[in-house]
Amino acid sequence: MFSVIRAFGKDRHGSLAIITALCAPALFAVLGVAIDCVMMTNIKSRLQAAADAAALASVKELGLAGATKNQVKAVAFxxxxxxxxxxxxxxxxxxxxxxxxxxxxxxEKGTVEVVIEKRWTPFFLHFVGNKVTPIRVNARARIIGRRLACVVGLSK
Structure with a gap:
């Protein structure tokens, strides 16, 4: 019985196939986690760009005379x-x-904050930890300095 086991251990035929079969699940898991990380980074950068654009546009609206909070929020949304x-x-x-x-x-502070949250279901990262989702970004814009004034001069 032991001689059969020793003979199997010494035989080198097909060893590459066995090693590949043993390593394949780990390689696929690492590849899946890497793909999820790339997708999550892509989603986060898109969300951040949208939040930045919304904050900048709404703070410009806030700088206009007579702009209400609801108008500023509508621009941000x-x-x-x-x-x-x-x-x-x-x-x-x-x-x-x-x-x-x-x-x-x-x-009163001349500030607009935009928070965007996206629920995203990763393929492999949820096995690593449950704190990867939701993806959340925020952007804050503030009016600096005095607001623009329009002066019209008329001559006779």
């Missing part, structure tokens, strides 16, 4: 959802992969 290529009314369920946009306007 419009810019965010247009940059994300999503319809804000398409939120079917909390389990969907849609984005959530939250806007906070502090008119």
């Amino acid at each position: 419009t810019f965010a959802y247009n940059n994300l290529d999503e319809d804000p009314s398409s939120k079917a369920s909390p389990d969907s992969d849609s984005s959530t946009v939250k806007v906070e306007v502090l008119k």
Whole structure:
């Protein structure tokens, strides 16, 4: 019996196939985690770009005379959802992969903060830890200096 086991251990035919078969699951898992990391980074950069654009556009609106908080929020929501290529009314369920946009306007401080959160289900990263989702980004824009003034001079 032991001689058969020793003979099997000394035989080198097909050893590459066995090693490949043993290593394949680990290689596929590493590849899957790498793909998820790339996808997560891509999603996060898209969300950050949308949040930045929404914050900048809404703080410009905030600088206009007579702009209300609701107008500023509407500009932020419009810019965010247009940059994300999503319809804000398409939120079917909390389990969907849609984005959530939250806007906070502090008119007295001249600040607008935009927070975008996206639920995303990774293929392999959820086995590593459950804190990878949701993906959340925020952008804050503030008016610096005095607001623009328009002066019209008339001559007779």
